Amino acid sequence: MFQALLVLNPASNRIARIDLTDASVTTVVSDVGPVPDGIVYDETARRIYWTNMGAPDFDPALPLDDNNYDFSPKNGSIESVALDGTDRRQVLPVGALTTGKQLDADFVAGQLYWSDREGRRVSRADVDGTELTDLVVNPATGDKAEECVGIAVDPAGNALYWTQKGPAKGGRGRIFRANLVMPEGQTAAARTDIEVLWDHLPEPIDLWLDTTNGYLYWTDRGAEPAGNTLNRAPIPARGEPGGDPEILARGFAEAIGLTVDLEAGLAYVADLGGSVRAVALDGTSDSVIAKFEGQSLTGIVGVQ
Template sequence: MFQALLVLNLAHNTVDRIDLTDASVTTVVGDAGPVPDGIAYDRAAGRIYWTTMGAPDVDPALPVDEHNVDFTPKNGSVESAALDGAERRQVLPAGALTTGKQLDADFVAGQLYWSDREGRRVSRSRLDGTGLTDLVVNPATGDKAEECVGVAIDPAGNALYWTQKGPAKGGRGRIFRANLVMPEGQTAATRTDIEVLWEHRPEPIDLWLDTANHYLYWTDRGAEPAGNTLNRAPIPARGESGGAPEILARGFAEAIGLAVDIEAGFAYVTDLGGSVRAVALDGSSDSVIAKFEGQPLTGIIGVQ
């Protein structure tokens, strides 16, 4: 079971730790880089990894909010530190990716996987940053429906899952699956094994795979009633579309990060309103366990 949660704080660009025994909050990394978004934890090595979106271009004539900033400059990165914040290092320097979003990992194989939103791709590298490889590359059409956000991997099942949330409040979000191993003779831009599992979602963001019980969990921004929710649905068989999701919780202030503790029976969700909510998987409870007033939160991961 999780003993603590690590959350990425956009107000201060920090990695913060929430102790689940007393809800106390401490800062682990004081300067995580500009706009940190996705986080993963290597329990065996005692290290954390996270992505940054990089510093955006801002129009000084407009109010500063997410709709008036431009993340197309290629200055995202992948960072790492020990669990206590020491031994900080860059896995991939600023400019190695465009806009780093959710991060997942196969620590047994020594691989990191992430979505690159404005880069319109899903990529991976080794833990030391070598072997940078694109797995999915969408065309540069200017359509936000091609931007990748969430990612989750199933190494045993040879499956890669990712989300493309589409334009804000657009109802064009989709969740995809492809083989984790690239089909022979194909490329990230031409591969033909991509399946659309769900479409016409509000804005699917982060993913979490429960392969033991065959569920996929995800957060969804966008317009209510289906948006700003925590969802789950059975993982569809190959060649099949996903069924109607079960909504486990509603009313988030732009739901983003997701970490599911199957043993404890809780999903933990962050939002841009600064809340961390614990949602019981059996529907018995839904509570705010931490509130960062005026501090938007993105990625979250559990620490055992």
């Protein structure tokens, strides 16, 4: 079971630790970098990895709203630090990616996977930053429906899942699956094994994969009633579309980060309103366990 949660707080530019025994909050890393978004934790090495979206361009005449920021400059990065906040390392330097979003990992193989939103791609690298490889590259059509956001990997099942959220509150969100191993002779920009599992979702964001029980979980920050929700659905068989999702919780303030503690039977969701909610997977409870007033939260991960 999780003993603590690590959450990314772009507003205060830090990684915060929430102790689940007493709800106390401490800072693990301050000055994490511009707009941190995705986070994973290597329990064996006791190291944290996170993505930075990079500093956006914005028009000062417009409201400070997420939709008015331009994250197209290629200035994203990935960093790492020990759980105690020491030994900070740069995994991929600023400019190695465009906009780092959700991060996942296969720590047995020593590999990180992430979605690059404005880069319109899904990529992989070793935990030391070497062997940078694109797995999916979408065309530059100018359509936000091609931007990649969430990611989850199933190494044993040779499966890669990712979200393309579409325009804000646009109802054009999709969840995809492809082989984790690139088909022979194909490229990231031209591969034939990509499946659309769900289409016309409000705005799917982060993914979490439960291969033990056969479920895919995701957050959605789109328009209500189906948006600003925590969802799950059975993982569809190869070649089959996904079924109707089950909504486990509603009413988030722009739901983003997601992690699941199967042993405790709880999903934890972080939102841009500064809340972390614990949602029972059996539907028996839903409560706010931490509130960062006036702040925003993105990625979240559990620590055992």
